[in-house]
Amino acid sequence: DVKVTQSSRYLVKRTGEKVFLECVQDMDHENMFWYRQDPGLGLRLIYFSYDVKMKEKGDIPEGYSVSREKKERFSLILESASTNQTSMYLCASGQERSQPQHFGDGTRLSIL
């Protein structure tokens, strides 16, 4: 069975902290994605990666960066956390245009 695993379900951090969210997939997918989910806004793409060490900005990249050193792992970094980054963060992986993305269970991040 396919699996996308996010390192934390719940996380509480303080403003100004550097925050790392980790995601691992076991499907050998080329593409990995980070979204944030907010009520009434659906899912918005932050960054995605189509190969190791390759990345592209999504729709809302400001305040975030990513790292993909290995194919199975994709990290989201909040360089200096702010309260408006309190949200649910979802990681996903996929292989081709017509193949749906597989999602992790999400990390609910609170910035105090």
Added chain:
Amino acid sequence: GDSVTQMEGPVTLSEEAFLTINCTYTATGYPSLFWYVQYPGEGLQLLLKATKADDKGSNKGFEATYRKETTSFHLEKGSVQVSDSAVYFCAFGPGDYKLSFGAGTTVTVRA
């Protein structure tokens, strides 16, 4: 630009009622279309998909047909159960490997 619009919620139904959630898209070319479901406390799961015009996706009693002429992919279920209570997202893949999602529709089914 490319976008997807789905019916706003929340939607509250009684068990065994008929459910329809409208979804329309704006895109150039021929996108793939998806419905995802998110149960409380979980990530998104693929519910069904369609990759070309007139395709019908179906799963767990849900159906949706890719209508190119109306650029729509409405989700339907003839008789809902309490276990269908969830948030439903319409999504499309416009031609690369990204997906664009609708805002989500919260469905609550009462016993």
